[in-house]
Amino acid sequence: MSIHDIIEGKKQWRAHLARVKALPPDYQIVYKEMQRYLFKVGPTELSDGPLLPGIVDFFEExxxxxxxxxxxxxxxxxAFCDGLVKDSRTYADLYQESVSGD
Structure with a gap:
């Protein structure tokens, strides 16, 4: 990963956060709860995938x-978040595998 990729990623993340801040307060609260939940148990490709921007698109609509x-x-x-990631490999899956020794 080059320095240009890192800078571009930060720009995209800041733009994403600006979109979240433009949502009404109740949407922002729920988005933050979803984000917190997904970062704990969500898909392993969450940070660079389309899921979080897709949620913001859905909320804007x-x-x-x-x-x-x-x-x-x-x-x-x-439950809503679980439905979004039901077919994805999650951090919860990785943890379960590490505990069971798979």
Missing amino acids: GVTAGKGVMELIGPDVA
Whole structure:
């Protein structure tokens, strides 16, 4: 990874965070909870994949449609996140393999 790649990655992350900050407060709270949850158990390619920007896209569409964030994702944030990553290799999988000795 070159220094240019690192700088470009930081620019993209800052732009992503600016989009999150532009969301209504309730959306921001739920996004941060989702992000926290996904960083703990989410897919191993989370930091450079399309999942987080996709969530922001989805939330922006919800705001435009005038829907509350809980109308979009339902009452259980963790269950919604689990549904997003159900077919991905997760940190939870890696941990389970390390504990079981696979």
